[in-house]
Amino acid sequence: MSGNAQRTPVRSTVRRKLQQDALVDDGETPRAPQYQSSMGPFSALPPSSPGPSQSSRSSAFSTDSQSAKKRKREVSPTKQVDDAQYHKWAIVQKTVENIQKDVDPAIREVVRQIQRIKHGKGIIHHAHATDELKQAVGTGDEELDKDIFTKTGDRRGDPPPIARMDRIKQRSTICAAASASEPDWNNSVHCFVLEESCLSSGLASHVTTTATIEPGLLPELTADNNGVQSRKVDFCIVLQLSRYSNVGQAATLQNINFFNQTKYGPIRFKPITVSIETKLPVEGGAKALVQLETWAQAQIQRLENLHSWVGDPWLVHMPLPLIAVHGDVWKLYYMQQNRDGHGGTMWDCGEFGSTKTLLGTYQVVAGLQALMQWSVEVYQPWFEDNILRRFVKLRTDGQEDAGG
Numbered sequence: 001m002s003g004n005a006q007r008t009p010v011r012s013t014v015r016r017k018l019q020q021d022a023l024v025d026d027g028e029t030p031r032a033p034q035y036q037s038s039m040g041p042f043s044a045l046p047p048s049s050p051g052p053s054q055s056s057r058s059s060a061f062s063t064d065s066q067s068a069k070k071r072k073r074e075v076s077p078t079k080q081v082d083d084a085q086y087h088k089w090a091i092v093q094k095t096v097e098n099i100q101k102d103v104d105p106a107i108r109e110v111v112r113q114i115q116r117i118k119h120g121k122g123i124i125h126h127a128h129a130t131d132e133l134k135q136a137v138g139t140g141d142e143e144l145d146k147d148i149f150t151k152t153g154d155r156r157g158d159p160p161p162i163a164r165m166d167r168i169k170q171r172s173t174i175c176a177a178a179s180a181s182e183p184d185w186n187n188s189v190h191c192f193v194l195e196e197s198c199l200s201s202g203l204a205s206h207v208t209t210t211a212t213i214e215p216g217l218l219p220e221l222t223a224d225n226n227g228v229q230s231r232k233v234d235f236c237i238v239l240q241l242s243r244y245s246n247v248g249q250a251a252t253l254q255n256i257n258f259f260n261q262t263k264y265g266p267i268r269f270k271p272i273t274v275s276i277e278t279k280l281p282v283e284g285g286a287k288a289l290v291q292l293e294t295w296a297q298a299q300i301q302r303l304e305n306l307h308s309w310v311g312d313p314w315l316v317h318m319p320l321p322l323i324a325v326h327g328d329v330w331k332l333y334y335m336q337q338n339r340d341g342h343g344g345t346m347w348d349c350g351e352f353g354s355t356k357t358l359l360g361t362y363q364v365v366a367g368l369q370a371l372m373q374w375s376v377e378v379y380q381p382w383f384e385d386n387i388l389r390r391f392v393k394l395r396t397d398g399q400e401d402a403g404g
Contacts, residue, residue: 089219089301090343091293091335095350102347104336106382107319110374111349114332114367118352122150123359123366124159136162137359148359155377156369157200165361168192172328172355182280186234189355190278190325194235197368203375204270208236211264217298217305231294234278234325237372238270239380241388250391256309259387261298271383272299273375274321274368281327288324289333293346296320296335300344306387318382319347321371328355330364 096102096111103111116122124133129149138145171188174180180188186207194205211232241247248269251259258268275295277288303317322333332349353363 089297091297091346092343093289093346093348095348104319106378107321107334107374110321110370110378111332111334113370114349114352117363117366117370118350120144120359120363121147123148123362125149125156126151128159133159133162136166137362156366156373157197159362160196160199160365162358164192164196165365166358168196169355169358169361172361176281176327176356182278185280185325185327186278189328190235190276193355193361193364194237194276194368197365197372198237201369201372201376202240202242203237203273203372204240205235205237206267206270207234208232208262208264208267208275209234211236211262211267213261213295213298214258214263214302217261217301219294219297219301231291233275233291233295235276236267236272237274237276237368237375238267238272239375239383240270244388247388247391254309254391256306256391259302259306261295261302271379273379274323274371275299276323276325278325279327281329283326285324285326285331288326289346292322292324292333293335296322296346297344300335300337303387311390318379321374328360330354330367332367 094102099108099112099115113122124137126149134145134149137148168189171192175185175188186209191205191207198205209232213231244250251257251269257263259270260267260272275292277291277295279288299320300317317337320335322335324331324333329351330353331351334347334349335344336347337344352367353365354360355364
């Protein structure tokens, strides 16, 4: 996704360092199926992307005039973020300062949980507070450390074992020291953070670096009515909808061929609940913000289309959680559609963890688990009630009519 993918010597350095440290996967960690084909084992880092061939370079020269026109339209990510307020579907950026006042009730509880996690509170349920874990993640100050382990009901899932979390932290340290590329960070660190977070959630995470937004769902600009440049994100957390065995067929019978803003096959009928964009530590936040904003706008547009298709012209949607990852640092945003349906607000909820330390890695996983809990308990019922069950009902009615 970035030009840094061609830094071959960097990845070689990472690979040598990993081999020297013998940080290999011994098979004890469960592996999610979606990573088996798209990502290598823990010890593997991706090969460098090949440079353009001579024929492709010649082809590029032959379309020089088209490229020149495209370059004229390119603007900096910071300017694109600023320009978002002038889109037909305008976006305003705000920072959460008061959870009770600023945050929509539908997402308030999970934002509150993540803010507590950010400040070192309620990261791990007290039932898992073994002496080994206390020593591994604690500060040595008993008064401070007691806040790490919550005594409230734990629906987020079990914390991953120390050994697996320590591997993630070590991988993060190696990538940071070697100035690793974005694909190396994704394949060596971020995908395993997501895997550990998903294990007990009933949800799945998918690599979506090739998932393109459908052209008709791209936001439009007010000035010249040209669509915004298509944007992708690196990962998505999706609902499995496993209890609806016929959901894809039911939707297809209504001429609805995909649920999300993309037709990407693996998530075609798996609603996206959390979208994640990754960048290098040195890259500015505006670049990730542009991609997340465009992606979320298209998702809202698709949900509106689906809702209209099943009989209602418009509804206010659930807030959409979004995450920007810069190297080892994870930061939460969410997109909230305006009540009048025209435009939205991109809320900045701040950083909530870092894989630089073992405690920070547990904070990241705890934050993700909180978002997955929200996805199952809040977002999924909303999606089922407003969209999914209408498809299933339509299909069932059709079968009854045909059978009668």
